[in-house]
Amino acid sequence: MSPPPPNEDDVISQHDSSSIPQNRPISTIVIIIAMQTEALPLVDSFQLTEDLNSLFPIGTPWVRYHGTYKGLNINIIWPGKDAVLGVDSVGTVSASLVTYAAIQALKPDLIINAGTAGGFKAKGACIGDVYVASEVAFHDRRIPIPVFDLYGVGLRRGCSTPNLVKELEFKVGKLSTGDSLDMTPHDEASILANDAVVKDMEGAAVGYVTDLLKVPAIFVKAVTDIVDGDKPTSEEFLNNLSAVTLALGKAVTQVVDYISGKSISEL
Amino acid sequence: MSPPPPNEDDVISQHDSSSIPQNRPISTIVIIIAMQTEALPLVDSFQLTEDLNSLFPIGTPWVRYHGTYKGLNINIIWPGKDAVLGVDSVGTVSASLVTYAAIQALKPDLIINAGTAGGFKAKGACIGDVYVASEVAFHDRRIPIPVFDLYGVGLRRGCSTPNLVKELEFKVGKLSTGDSLDMTPHDEASILANDAVVKDMEGAAVGYVTDLLKVPAIFVKAVTDIVDGDKPTSEEFLNNLSAVTLALGKAVTQVVDYISGKSISEL
Numbered sequence: 414m415s416p417p418p419p420n421e422d423d424v425i426s427q428h429d430s431s432s433i434p435q436n437r438p439i440s441t442i443v444i445i446i447a448m449q450t451e452a453l454p455l456v457d458s459f460q461l462t463e464d465l466n467s468l469f470p471i472g473t474p475w476v477r478y479h480g481t482y483k484g485l486n487i488n489i490i491w492p493g494k495d496a497v498l499g500v501d502s503v504g505t506v507s508a509s510l511v512t513y514a515a516i517q518a519l520k521p522d523l524i525i526n527a528g529t530a531g532g533f534k535a536k537g538a539c540i541g542d543v544y545v546a547s548e549v550a551f552h553d554r555r556i557p558i559p560v561f562d563l564y565g566v567g568l569r570r571g572c573s574t575p576n577l578v579k580e581l582e583f584k585v586g587k588l589s590t591g592d593s594l595d596m597t598p599h600d601e602a603s604i605l606a607n608d609a610v611v612k613d614m615e616g617a618a619v620g621y622v623t624d625l626l627k628v629p630a631i632f633v634k635a636v637t638d639i640v641d642g643d644k645p646t647s648e649e650f651l652n653n654l655s656a657v658t659l660a661l662g663k664a665v666t667q668v669v670d671y672i673s674g675k676s677i678s679e680l
Numbered sequence: 681m682s683p684p685p686p687n688e689d690d691v692i693s694q695h696d697s698s699s700i701p702q703n704r705p706i707s708t709i710v711i712i713i714a715m716q717t718e719a720l721p722l723v724d725s726f727q728l729t730e731d732l733n734s735l736f737p738i739g740t741p742w743v744r745y746h747g748t749y750k751g752l753n754i755n756i757i758w759p760g761k762d763a764v765l766g767v768d769s770v771g772t773v774s775a776s777l778v779t780y781a782a783i784q785a786l787k788p789d790l791i792i793n794a795g796t797a798g799g800f801k802a803k804g805a806c807i808g809d810v811y812v813a814s815e816v817a818f819h820d821r822r823i824p825i826p827v828f829d830l831y832g833v834g835l836r837r838g839c840s841t842p843n844l845v846k847e848l849e850f851k852v853g854k855l856s857t858g859d860s861l862d863m864t865p866h867d868e869a870s871i872l873a874n875d876a877v878v879k880d881m882e883g884a885a886v887g888y889v890t891d892l893l894k895v896p897a898i899f900v901k902a903v904t905d906i907v908d909g910d911k912p913t914s915e916e917f918l919n920n921l922s923a924v925t926l927a928l929g930k931a932v933t934q935v936v937d938y939i940s941g942k943s944i945s946e947l
Contacts, residue, residue: 509773555860593822
């Protein structure tokens with residue numbers, strides 16, 4: 414007798430198995446955005462104001478912009494500039510910390526992690542495309558010990574949003590996360606194993622925290638550079654950042670407009 | 681006229697520039713340990729008890745063992761087992777989250793990050809050696825954009841402990857952190873650039889958070905495997921884990937014995 418096949422649901426956590434009621438209208442949203450350049454078009458779009466008295470501990474550079482928009486309590490959380498170096502606090506450590514701190518302080522009904530990403534043309538991605546991630550996983554946490562290997566990959570599903578992606582005509586695909594902007598051959602092999610169409614530096618870390626704390630999460634990623642193209646990632650990223658953040662801002666505004674008045678189960 | 685040479689203190693944060701008084705006796709210590717196997721000898725040594733009511737949010741697997749030992753309020757924080765996979769929550773994301781949450785909940789005077797590590801024989805490391813890290817940095821956060829590259833490396837100094845390391849005859853060296861147990865050629869180049877003698881999966885993440893929140897941090901790392909040797913890391917790590925955790929436990933007990941009755945500035 415052969416053992417039963419493993420049930421995928423046993424090893425992939427789902428964000429939509431939230432402890433909050435699935436059919437109550439969404440009220441409070443936290444939008445996690447790693448770079449100020451990505452955040453500011455949305456701060457304008459939702460007419461948010463920056464907190465003068467931080468919710469967060471002294472010493473943290475984390476910034477909250479907040480306000481009310483179409484009946485929703487909107488909070489954009491940006492991890493801020495590194496105090497010594499002055500650059501945006503990108504990557505998984507900062508993203509996980511601000512996600513945790515924002516959930517503790519604001520008890521949101523929904524997290525949106527929005528940002529730019531690299532895309533794979535072999536999977537159909539083009540500059541300016543906006544993807545909603547069906548799944549998130551890490552590609553730079555290789556722990557070659559049984560079960561620890563799966564922990565390292567950290568595969569998690571995004572909140573199920575079939576109506577939202579159909580109505581707004583977003584592309585849907587898998588997101589792979591790592592702390593480097595470039596891609597080594599080992600990263601590439603893991604990204605292929607993750608079957609990812611987009612690659613970022615925060616998503617799976619946000620997903621880890623939202624899964625722990627049972628807050629539904631949606632990942633919206635706009636493509637700034639083609640990873641499997643012929644241009645260096647950092648150059649292409651910087652050249653397209655400004656234009657693509659406008660596309661990202663438009664997409665996140667559409668998502669929030671769609672969410673207004675709906676419950677998680679209606680998305 | 682040439683510009684003045686950069687002052688190293690401008691780009692390296694120091695944990696000993698704490699906001700707590702440097703000359704008040706240390707009272708509360710938080711010891712961050714990633715694996716239960718590493719934590720249990722110390723739980724025994726200090727006769728700590730596990731919290732029945734967690735300090736931490738529902739959903740987090742984080743475990744606190746606490747008690748009083750030689751006049752010190754000792755807390756061992758272990759990030760616990762992954763709820764789905766059942767393995768220790770190793771790596772930078774979990775380590776940064778528990779460090780943040782433990783500092784918020786317990787306001788410690790000092791953090792000790794204790795754990796096992798890989799050592800480089802080319803730098804003099806042997807199995808069972810215990811190192812106190814002079815500096816911590818990341819080796820798997822490559823962001824090839826000016827200044828972001830330095831942010832990715834995330835170099836920080838450990839708390840200055842000249843008397844402690846002299847008295848206890850510990851080796852002192854630099855620690856490099858990454859989320860993988862193995863080492864790719866890219867990782868190796870970054871570890872060499874970091875001038876590291878030991879390599880772990882948490883230290884620089886703990887250092888990032890303790891630096892943000894201005895809590896002095898000491899990093900105590902015991903060598904389970906030789907990275908630049910001829911045995912596979914995962915095999916050597918698992919074979920030596922049990923014996924080396926005893927050496928680690930002895931070392932951390934010596935550190936805590938030494939700390940008892942002293943202030944940060946006396947270490």
